[in-house]
Amino acid sequence: MSHPIRIPHSEAIQRLIDGNLRFVNGIRSAENLMAHTKIAELASKGQNPFAVVLTCSDSRSPAEIIFDQGLGDLFVVRVAGNVVAPSLLASIEFAVSNLGSSAIVVLGHSLCGAIQATIQHLQDPGNELPSPHLEELIGRIRPAVKAAEKTHNPQAVDFVHHATLANIERSRRLILEQSKIIRDHHDQGKVSIEGALLDIATGKVAFLGDT
Numbered sequence: 001m002s003h004p005i006r007i008p009h010s011e012a013i014q015r016l017i018d019g020n021l022r023f024v025n026g027i028r029s030a031e032n033l034m035a036h037t038k039i040a041e042l043a044s045k046g047q048n049p050f051a052v053v054l055t056c057s058d059s060r061s062p063a064e065i066i067f068d069q070g071l072g073d074l075f076v077v078r079v080a081g082n083v084v085a086p087s088l089l090a091s092i093e094f095a096v097s098n099l100g101s102s103a104i105v106v107l108g109h110s111l112c113g114a115i116q117a118t119i120q121h122l123q124d125p126g127n128e129l130p131s132p133h134l135e136e137l138i139g140r141i142r143p144a145v146k147a148a149e150k151t152h153n154p155q156a157v158d159f160v161h162h163a164t165l166a167n168i169e170r171s172r173r174l175i176l177e178q179s180k181i182i183r184d185h186h187d188q189g190k191v192s193i194e195g196a197l198l199d200i201a202t203g204k205v206a207f208l209g210d211t
């Protein structure tokens, strides 16, 4: 696909909002449920996902399901804690520059184990982490938790919520700061980069905007 269609980013976000509303209300789009009928066409004509979703690997936050989208609709990048790292950034860049995606959504969620582990480790740094890989991951979340500590009491029950929001915002900002390709698309109004928070208990997604 040499010139993929790029819909306005406001339309892309609206599709996600509408899809999440269907999901929350227990309704599924018949077209998306019949997505297998599009498989041959998608293979021959190429993919044109309208949005990129950077989300957590948590089994309760599958983007296609909670936004009620079908085959070929979303380019999903999943990693525990929805962090930004070079290979993940390259994946987002590919979708934006080659596939015509017009919205990038950083989707965090409540009850995130990666955020909770980072908070726990900061409060008890003597407790050695079980692997260097987890250390690397937590190292990417730690700055967001520390930022949240400046404005919220880390001992309060809702601190994990504020740390989750700070982590979403940090990933959003890092995408812009670290990728010239995405920054250029963003400056030209071709893509928006929005934070969003999924409430695991209800399935509802709150969009936090592109500021």
Ligand SMILES: [Zn+2]
Binding pocket: 056, 057, 058, 080, 081, 082, 109, 111, 112, 113, 114, 115
């Ligand atoms: Zn998570």
